[in-house]
Amino acid sequence: MSHPSVPGPPAQAPVCYRHPDRTTYARCTRCHRYVCGDCMRTAAVGHQCVDCVRAGAATVRQPRTVLGGRLHASGKPVVTWTLIGINVVMFVLQMASGQFERQLTLWPPAVADGQVYRLVTSAFLHYGAMHILFNMLALYIVGPQLELALGRLRFGLLYGLSALGGSLLVYLLSPINTATAGASGAIFGLFGAAFVVGRRLNLDVRGVVILIGLNLVITFVAPLTGVGAISWQGHLGGLVAGALVAAAFVYAPARQRNAVAATVTVAFLALFVALVWWRTGVLLDMFGGAIIIA
Numbered sequence: 001m002s003h004p005s006v007p008g009p010p011a012q013a014p015v016c017y018r019h020p021d022r023t024t025y026a027r028c029t030r031c032h033r034y035v036c037g038d039c040m041r042t043a044a045v046g047h048q049c050v051d052c053v054r055a056g057a058a059t060v061r062q063p064r065t066v067l068g069g070r071l072h073a074s075g076k077p078v079v080t081w082t083l084i085g086i087n088v089v090m091f092v093l094q095m096a097s098g099q100f101e102r103q104l105t106l107w108p109p110a111v112a113d114g115q116v117y118r119l120v121t122s123a124f125l126h127y128g129a130m131h132i133l134f135n136m137l138a139l140y141i142v143g144p145q146l147e148l149a150l151g152r153l154r155f156g157l158l159y160g161l162s163a164l165g166g167s168l169l170v171y172l173l174s175p176i177n178t179a180t181a182g183a184s185g186a187i188f189g190l191f192g193a194a195f196v197v198g199r200r201l202n203l204d205v206r207g208v209v210i211l212i213g214l215n216l217v218i219t220f221v222a223p224l225t226g227v228g229a230i231s232w233q234g235h236l237g238g239l240v241a242g243a244l245v246a247a248a249f250v251y252a253p254a255r256q257r258n259a260v261a262a263t264v265t266v267a268f269l270a271l272f273v274a275l276v277w278w279r280t281g282v283l284l285d286m287f288g289g290a291i292i293i294a
Contacts, residue, residue: 014034015034016034016035016036016039017033017034017035017039017049018035018036018039018049018050019036019038019039022036024036024037026040026047028040028047028048028049028052029043029046029047029048030043030048030049030052030056031048031049031051031052033049035047035049041053077143077144077147077148078152079143079147079152079155079156079159080139080140080143080144080147080155083139083143083159084136084139084140084143086124087124087126087132087135087136087139087183088132088136090124090125091125091126091132094125094126101125101181104117104118104121104122104125104181105118105121105122105125105179105180105181106118106119106122106167106170106171106179106180106181107178107179107180108170108171108174108176108178108279108283109176109283109287111171111276111280112279112280112283112284112287116276119164119167119168119171119276120163120164120167122167122180122181122182123163123164123166123167123181123182123183123185123186124183125181125182126181126182126183127181127182131182132183135182135183135184135187136183138187138190138191139183139186139187139190142187142190142191142194143155143159143190145194146158146190146193146194146197149197149201150193150197150246150249150250153261154249154261157245157249157261157265158189158190158193158242158245158246158249159186159189159190160186161189161241161242161245161265161268162185162186162187162188162189162190162192162193162238162241162242162245163183163185163186163189163238164241164268164269164272165185165189165237165238165240165241165242165268166184166185166186166188166189166231166233166234166235166237166238166241167180167185167234167237168237168241168272168275168276169185169233169234169236169237170185170231170233170234170237171276171279172233172275172279173233174231174233176283176286178229180231180233180234182231182234184231184234184235184238185231185234185235185237185238185241186238186242187238188212188215188234188235188236188238188239188242189238189239189241189242189243189245190242191208191211191212191215191239191242192212192238192239192240192241192242192243192246193242193243193245193246194208195208195209195212195243196243196246196247196250197246197250200250200251212239215235216235216236216239218230219232219235219236220232241268245264245268248260248261248264249261249264
């Protein structure tokens with residue numbers, strides 16, 4: 001004899017695992033949890049929850065350069081573009097205020113008086129539209145290739161150390177009554193690095209050699225013809241610094257590249273500080289132990 005079935009409690013509607021107050025029948029194709037529209041992300045196949053999307057992104061390896069460096073996830077030379085943007089913004093501020101230029105250019109007496117920041121800020125200032133135009137054009141042409149070869153971090157270090165190398169030689173050798181500014185030291189550093197990287201990758205570097213040669217000729221000849229003052233100290237200091245730093249970066253054993261990059265950076269900065277301290281002492285002695293900046 002059969003007995004009538006007793007109806008059980010009604011089945012509870014599924015809810016989103018992150019929002020229990022929201023009813024949903026959609027599931028993540030990866031973990032199969034129920035997800036609402038706000039927690040659902042389109043995937044290659046179906047939809048995934050935000051946690052699975054985040055976990056999947058963490059397992060994706062960042063693109064590597066031919067020399068083992070890391071690039072931006074987009075593969076674009078974002079450091080180069082950022083540097084161009086900073087230079088342009090600084091130029092606009094410089095044009096808007098005469099005091100801005102006066103306070104940030106590399107003037108040796110001011111550096112010796114304690115305004116050491118000028119050794120850095122001067123590398124982002126320019127004397128006129130043509131000055132910044134030529135420097136940024138060179139950075140736009142050479143920068144992306146080097147960044148895509150070295151990676152973001154090493155390229156950024158290369159640019160910064162080259163700029164400091166140019167400022168250092170200016171501080172050591174330029175006339176003390178001359179103010180200097182420009183990204184040319186960093187740009188010449190990129191030229192030197194392009195030669196080193198090209199040789200490391202067995203590329204034809206004749207074009208780079210010609211480029212460096214022509215720019216050095218202009219650097220030393222232009223002032224003699226009355227075209228204008230060009231800081232050969234900044235150009236030469238940047239060129240040497242960039243070539244040496246790039247050589248250390250690209251010829252280091254693959255497993256020791258990070259350690260070598262860190263060591264080279266620290267050693268360069270230590271040398272930079274030591275020489276700036278020495279030169280400052282020389283200038284202070286020249287001015288009788290104190291410099292008064294009006």
